Amino acid sequence: MNLTQLIPMSFPSTRLSEQKFAGLARGLRIPCAFTLGLVLCSCASVDAMRRVEVDFEHVSEIAQDLADESYKEPEPLPAFLSELDYDEYRKIRYNVNEYLWKDEGLPFTLGFFHPGFLHTDRVKVHEFTPTHEQHVRYLSAFFDFEDPAMKEAMPSSLDYAGLRLSYAGADRSDYREVASFLGASYFRGTGLDTRYGTSARGIAVNSGLGIPEEFPRFKEVWLGKPLVDSSSVVMYALLDGPSVTGAYEFVIRPGESTVMDVKARLYFRDSVESLGIAPLTSMFWRGENRSGEQRDYRPEVHDSDGLIVAESDEDPLWRVVDIGDRTRLSYFSVDGLSGFGLMQRDRDFESYQDLEAEYHKRPSVWIEPKGDWGKGFVKLIELPTKTEFEDNVVAFWEPAVLPEKGSVLDFEYKLSWTPKSAPSQYPRSVALSTRTGADPSYPGTDVFVVDFSGSQETGVPELLSVVEGAAQLVDEHVLWNPYSKSWRVVLRLKPEGDAGVTEIRSQLMFPNGENSEVWAYQWTR
Structure with missing residues (x-):
């Protein structure tokens, strides 16, 4: 990845009664159907089974027919x-x-979220085997209600707000939640010893443009019933929105990293102003680079602290996440995308001091395209916030040429929810921390201090920096930090004018021919 090419543009059926079927299921434990050794769910919430082969093409046909209708x-x-x-x-x-x-x-086990409060979207859930499928309808018995009157008031046609998947592996001793789908087309995952953090979405439409954003939703999903020895589970989803419908396939494989192979086909009812493929949504309130004005015992509060953009045959870029008083948009033009992701690089509890939220256990989320996505850009949106309870960071891939009304778009990618701070085959030297502020010894300037991983045995690396925008680089140097065992880069900038945006890039080139990742920062005043 050429350093000078990475300066982004920046802009401010018939049913048994519930009671009878529940009694039958409890007393006899009789399954609803036997098909090729698989048994469809034998619980009171299922409708009569239908003989149908559920696969990606089946859901695609439904999405295509839906696109021919007006949005409802x-x-x-x-x-x-x-x-x-x-x-x-x-x-x-x-x-x-x-x-x-x-x-x-x-x-695997399957659970549900109850609709209510902010969760007003509902999804129709099906279970399927290779030859049959059935609707898993809403059942109040799946939930515990503190208010019995509320339970009695629930309509049977409610459906669920979302679903959650848990996995126990071979011993079945401890099921841990590995994925959830809740609200619009949002979903999340967890790796081993991580907890929910960054979210993904099926698609982003008109995000970050200052115009109303569309939030297409997964209105219907089909879960493939796993086998006794399954290490993955398959889910299909039907997307519906004002401008687009679509079919999705998720193959979910838990492990140290929970990996989802995602396949999608979109049908456009209308043209769009912006289309975000593989969108990620996260939260950043403060970090080493932004302490904030709040009185808070926690040094850092964030789900992600940086964006990685990797291009074929180029050095990857690490863009430090930050926020300001206004929305910040950055575009990273790439031809031959290898991957991108919002990462939680800092895994040290000392950096967060939060025993409840456990921000040090939030997963990194990495996207790897399958096939050639062509020309386009990774778009980063950073929104101002005064609380940790708002997702304010968005990243996605946008194609250079947007699809038109009536067109069809196919894409596939691998999505990893991982405790790792970087993908495989990545430079050994990465930016470990970024600190910014004023230096009383040099009035009128701001200093940027970046520690890179590395070894003193490699010799002193060459430092290459590029600064563009409303500031001037007045000093730069690199030195060994014996306390953190890292290479420290110090950049001193003098602002020009009362306000503006400055893009900063730095990279280390070691005597052995290895390069660090490209460290990137947007300084706004």
Whole structure:
């Protein structure tokens, strides 16, 4: 990745009654269907099975037919649910004894989220085997209600707000949640010894443009029932929105990193102003580079501290995440994308001091395209925030040529939720920390201090820096930091004018021919 090429543009059916079927299921434990050794769910929430082969093409046909129709807004949630506040919603909890597939000793279990409060979108859930499928309809018995009257008021046609998948592996002793799908087309995953953090979406439409953003939703999903020895689970999803419909395939494989192979086909009802493929959404409030004005015992608060952009045959770029008083947009033009991701590089508890949120355990999320995505750019959006409870960082790939009304777009990628700070085959020297501020010894300038991993045995590296925008580089040097065992880069900039945007790049080139990643920062005043 050429250093000077990476300066981004920056701009400010018939059903058994619930009671009878529940009694039958409890008393006899009779499955609904036997198909090729697979048994469809034997719980009271399922409708009659249908003989149909569910696969990507099946869902694609539904999406294509849906695109020929005018968009219809989903039915509103009953007011007594949509008007719940946070505390009231928390009084509805999922019954831990009601996870589907658990009683059958399968490696995966399926649970659901109840609609209400902010979760007003609903999704129709199906379970399928190689030859049959059935609707898993809403069942209040899946949930524990502190208020019995609320349980009695629930309509049977409600459907769920979302779903959650857990995995236990071979021993079945401890199921851990590995993925969830909740709200619009949002979903999340966790790797080993990580917890939920950054979210992904099916698609982003008109994001960060100052115009109303569209949030297409997964209105229907199909979960493939796993086998006893399954190490992955398959899910298909039907996307629906004002401008686009689509079919998605998710192959979810838990492990140290939870990996999702994603395949999508989109049908455009209308043209769009911006299209974000493989969009990621995260939170950054403060870090080493921005301490904030709040009185808080925690030094850092974020789900991600940087964006990696990797291009074929070029050195990857590490763009430090930051926020300001206004929205910041950055575009990284790439021809031959190898991958991109929002990463949580700092894994040291000392950096966060938060025993509840455990920000040091938030996963990094890495996207690897399958096939050639062609020319386009990675777009980074950083929104101002005054709280850690708002997702304010967005990153996605946007093609150079946007699809037109009536067109069809196919793409595939691998998505990894991982405790790792960088993808495989990555430079050994990476930026470990970034600190900024004023230096009283040099009035009128700001200093940027970046520590790179490395070894003193390699010899002193050459430092290459590029500064463009509303500041001038007045000093730069690199020296060995014996305390952190790293190479420290010090940049001193003098601002020009009262306000502006400055793009900064630095890279180390070692005597042995190895290069560091490209460190990138946007300084706004």
